[in-house]
Amino acid sequence: MFRKIIVSIPALIAAVLLSTPAHALTPEEVLADFKNEAKQESPAFQEFSATRGEQFFKQKHGQEWSCSSCHTNNPAATGKHAKTDKPIEPLAPAANPERFTNNKKIAKWFKRNCNDVLDRVCTSQEKGDVLTYLLTIKK
């Protein structure tokens, strides 16, 4: 009995640690990660650009939708799913502090949405440009 308890204590600690959500990031930390990745992806990488990010966000890329089809042209506003009309919380961190704080969510949505909008994965340069643009938006 006693032994069982002793054995289960580390298991319990492990379970608690595993179930605790990953350390919350700031969008600036996420951007720094994108920058490191972009440097690795391309030796020619220089800087991220909010202007380029805004263009990327609002343009179509050969498919039916752009980022703004759902997130609208104002990422500080509540968006709407292009197909189902379901409301989408604002994307700009100034308007929605939860955005760009969880790596798992960031990876999930970039994978899905880049596939829908570009029919391919996004480069770290593209992701960094968009996040740089989103960070310039005031509430």
Added chain:
Amino acid sequence: MTLNHKKFFTSVITALFLSGGMMSIAHAEDDDDYYRAKPAGNKTWQTECGSCHVAFPPRLLPAESWRAVMNGLDKHFGSDASLDEASTREITTYLEKNAGKRRNDVAGKPLLRITETHWFKREHDEVSQNTWKNPKVKSPSNCAACHTGAEKGNYSEHGIHIPR
């Protein structure tokens, strides 16, 4: 755990199973109630299946349909809805457990769209073409356009408000 404790837990669990079984029999008698009954929710299902559309009640499709949907999330009705492996597994298990009992294969393939089931068509046969075309409704998958309680899993007739 002492023997008495064990006995107590066993009987509680048995009682829970029995009451669950009886409930599903009662619901099966009434078609509408059967499809409207709310299962115990699952947080991952609610969050993941509810981010682009209402998390559709598991009873509206049989297990083989849900398995096919969950196996094709990267091409989900024209959109990439792919999920990590752990979430996919958890949601599939939940859907299988709470799925509808009626198979409705078409040409040997499981039906993927709830809107193509006989049940959906029958329940919505009074809805006019104008309503379906109303931009406020937009798509038959937009349950919440008329079912005001859809987000909470309530599809009762009392909660219907058809936009004009």
